[in-house]
Amino acid sequence: MSHDTLVQPVTAESPLPDPRRAATKRRYTVWSIRVLLVVAVLGSWEYSASTFLDPFFYSKPSLVWQKLVDWFTVGTSQGSIWEQIEVTLEEALGGFVLGAIAGVVLGILLGRSRLLSDICAPFIKAANAVPRIVLASLFVIWFGLGMSSKIATAFVLVFFAVFFNAFQGAREVDRNLVDNARILGASRTQVLLTIVVPSATSWILASLHSAFGFALIGAVVGEFTGADKGLGLLINHSQGTFDAAGIYAGMIVITVLALLAEWGLSALEKRLLKWRPPAAGNEMQI
Amino acid sequence: MDPVIELRQATKRFRSSSGGVHTAVSDLTMTVAAGEFVAVVGPTGCGKSTTLSLVSGLEPPSAGEALVGGSPVRGIPDGVGYMFQQDAIMPWRSVLDNVAAGPRYRGATKAEARAKARDWVDRVGLSGFERYYPHQLSGGMRKRVALAQTLVNEPRILLMDEPFSALDVQTRGLMQDELLRLWSGSGAAVIFVTHDLEEAIALGDRVLVMTASPATVKGSFPVPLPRPRDVEEVRLTAEFLEIYREIWDSLREEVETARERGAANVA
Numbered sequence: 072m073s074h075d076t077l078v079q080p081v082t083a084e085s086p087l088p089d090p091r092r093a094a095t096k097r098r099y100t101v102w103s104i105r106v107l108l109v110v111a112v113l114g115s116w117e118y119s120a121s122t123f124l125d126p127f128f129y130s131k132p133s134l135v136w137q138k139l140v141d142w143f144t145v146g147t148s149q150g151s152i153w154e155q156i157e158v159t160l161e162e163a164l165g166g167f168v169l170g171a172i173a174g175v176v177l178g179i180l181l182g183r184s185r186l187l188s189d190i191c192a193p194f195i196k197a198a199n200a201v202p203r204i205v206l207a208s209l210f211v212i213w214f215g216l217g218m219s220s221k222i223a224t225a226f227v228l229v230f231f232a233v234f235f236n237a238f239q240g241a242r243e244v245d246r247n248l249v250d251n252a253r254i255l256g257a258s259r260t261q262v263l264l265t266i267v268v269p270s271a272t273s274w275i276l277a278s279l280h281s282a283f284g285f286a287l288i289g290a291v292v293g294e295f296t297g298a299d300k301g302l303g304l305l306i307n308h309s310q311g312t313f314d315a316a317g318i319y320a321g322m323i324v325i326t327v328l329a330l331l332a333e334w335g336l337s338a339l340e341k342r343l344l345k346w347r348p349p350a351a352g353n354e355m356q357i
Numbered sequence: 358m359d360p361v362i363e364l365r366q367a368t369k370r371f372r373s374s375s376g377g378v379h380t381a382v383s384d385l386t387m388t389v390a391a392g393e394f395v396a397v398v399g400p401t402g403c404g405k406s407t408t409l410s411l412v413s414g415l416e417p418p419s420a421g422e423a424l425v426g427g428s429p430v431r432g433i434p435d436g437v438g439y440m441f442q443q444d445a446i447m448p449w450r451s452v453l454d455n456v457a458a459g460p461r462y463r464g465a466t467k468a469e470a471r472a473k474a475r476d477w478v479d480r481v482g483l484s485g486f487e488r489y490y491p492h493q494l495s496g497g498m499r500k501r502v503a504l505a506q507t508l509v510n511e512p513r514i515l516l517m518d519e520p521f522s523a524l525d526v527q528t529r530g531l532m533q534d535e536l537l538r539l540w541s542g543s544g545a546a547v548i549f550v551t552h553d554l555e556e557a558i559a560l561g562d563r564v565l566v567m568t569a570s571p572a573t574v575k576g577s578f579p580v581p582l583p584r585p586r587d588v589e590e591v592r593l594t595a596e597f598l599e600i601y602r603e604i605w606d607s608l609r610e611e612v613e614t615a616r617e618r619g620a621a622n623v624a
C-alpha cells in the first residue's frame with residue numbers, strides 16, 4: 072500500500088466543500104424555488120381569471136395590484152390609506168401592550184401562588200371557553216365606535232394567549248434556582264424579579280409571537296363589527312360593494328403589518344435570550 | 358466551645374411517590390464547632406443532602422431540632438452559604454453577574470457587588486470568563502462559579518454538597534487546596550459532603566460516617582493531620598493510610614448494606 076492513499080490530510084485540493092459556499096448556494100436554491108412558486112400560483116390565478124373564472128368574484132392579481140397602487144397613490148374610499156393603517160396599528164398595539172402586561176402579571180402571580188390559582192382556575196377556564204370574537208359586538212355597545220372598543224377586543228384575545236404561557240413559565244421555575252437565590256439572600260420580591268421572571272421569559276416571548284397576530288385580528292374584527300376608520304372597515308366596505316380586489320388588498324396590507332411585527336419580536340427575543348445556547352444545528356462553530 | 362451547628366435527634370420524613378412515608382434522616386445528632394471542618398461520607402441516597410437542607414433551613418425537620426448559632430432554625434439562618442449538589446447558577450446571567458448576585462441581594466450597589474465578584478472570579482481561577490454565560494462553560498467551570506457565588510458572601514457556615522465530584526482529578530486537587538486556603542483564614546464552620554473518602558480525610562478535621570438509609574451518624578473520626586495541608590502530599594503519608602483504613606472499615610459495611618438493598622429493590 073502506498074503512503075499516498077494512507078495519508079489523507081485536509082489539503083487545499085481535497086474535495087471537502089467550503090461550508091460557506093455551500094450555504095450560499097443552498098440559500099440561492101431555496102429562494103429561487105420560492106420565487107418560482109409565487110410566480111406559478113399568481114400566474115395560474117391570473118390566467119384562470121382571464122379565461123374561465125369570473126374575475127368579479129375571484130378578482131385577479133393584476134386587479135389587486137391596481138387596487139393597492141390606487142390606495143397608496145389616490146387614497147381609499149375612507150380617506151388616506153396611511154390613516155387607516157395608523158388607526159388599526161394603534162388599536163392592535165394598544166390591545167397588545169395592555170393584554171401582554173395583564174397576562175404576564177396575572178400569569179406569574181397565579182403561577183407562583185397555589186391558593187390564588189386554585190381559586191381562579193375555574194373562572195379562567197370558563198372565560199377562556201367563551202367565544203371571544205363575539206365580545207367585539209358587546210364592546211361596540213359598551214365603548215362605542217371609536218378605538219377603545221377595538222383595543223378591548225384585541226386585549227381579550229392577547230390576554231389569554233399570554234396568560235397561559237406566563238402561568239406555565241412561572242410554574243416550571245427550577246426549584247434549585249429559587250433555593251439558591253434564597254440562600255444567597257434574596258427576598259421574596261427579589262426571587263420573583265431575578266429568578267421567576269427571567270425563567271418565564273422564554274415562555275412569555277414565545278406567546279408574544281402569536282399574540283401580536285391575535286391583536287391585529289382583534290382590531291380588524293372590531294372594526295368589522297362597527298367602526299368609523301381602519302383596515303377592517305375598509306375590508307367591510309369592499310365586501311359591501313362586491314369589490315373582491317379590495318378584500319385581497321386589505322388582506323395583503325394586514326399580512327405585511329403582521330410580518331413586520333413578527334420580525335421586530337424576533338429581534339427582541341434574540342436580544343433578551345442571548346444567554347441561551349443556540350438551537351441545535353446552527354451552533355456558533357468555525 | 359459552643360457548637361455553631363447542632364442537630365438534635367433530627368428526623369426528616371418524605372411522602373414517597375407510592376404514597377407511603379420515606380424516612381430520609383432518622384434521629385441524627387451532630388455538632389460542628391466554630392471554625393471546624395467536618396467531612397461527611399455515606400452511601401449514596403442515604404440522606405446526606407437532606408441533612409444539609411435541615412441545617413440550611415430550606416426544609417424543616419419532621420421531628421427533633423436543628424440549631425444554628427444556638428437558636429432553632431426558622432427560615433434561612435444568617436451567614437449560611439450552601440453549595441448545592443445540582444447546578445444552581447442562573448443561566449441568563451454572565452459569570453460575573455452570577456457571582457455578584459449575593460451582594461446585590463444583600464443591598465450592595467452594582468459597582469460594589471461587581472468589584473467583589475471580580476475578586477472572587479479571579480480567586481477561583483475564572484478571570485477572562487467574566488462575560489461568559491453558563492452554557493458556554495464546562496461543568497467544572499460552572500462548579501467554580503457556584504463556589505465563588507457562595508464564598509463571596511463570606512459565610513460563617515459553609516455547607517457543601519459534593520462540590521468537586523464533577524471535576525477531573527487535577528482540577529479537583531487544585532480546588533481542594535484552594536478551598537483549604539480560603540477557609541483557613543475565615544473561621545467558618547464547614548460541613549462538606551462527599552463520596553470520596555480520600556477527599557474527606559484530606560480536607561476534614563473530622564469525618565462523619567453516615568449509615569445506610571435512613572441516615573444517622575455511625576461514627577465520628579478525628580483526623581489529627583497537621584495543618585496547613587497540601588492535599589496531594591498528605592495522601593501519601595502513613596498516618597493518612599492508617600486513618601483511611603480505620604474509616605473505610607466502618608464505611609464499607611454501610612456501602613454494602615446500601616448496595617444489597619439496591620439489588621433487592623431491582624430484583
Ligand SMILES: Nc1ncnc2c1ncn2[C@@H]1O[C@H](COP(=O)(O)OP(=O)(O)OP(=O)(O)O)[C@@H](O)[C@H]1O
Pocket residue numbers: 371372373379380381399400401402403404405406407408442570
Ligand atoms: N423532596 C423529597 N421528596 C421525597 N423524597 C426525597 C426528597 N428529597 C430526598 N428524598 C429521599 O430521601 C433519600 C435521601 O436523599 P438525599 O438526597 O438526602 O441522599 P444523599 O445522601 O444526598 O444521596 P447522594 O449521595 O446520591 O447525593 C432518598 O431516598 C430520596 O429519595
Ligand SMILES: [Mg+2]
Pocket residue numbers: 405406407442518
Ligand atoms: Mg446528595
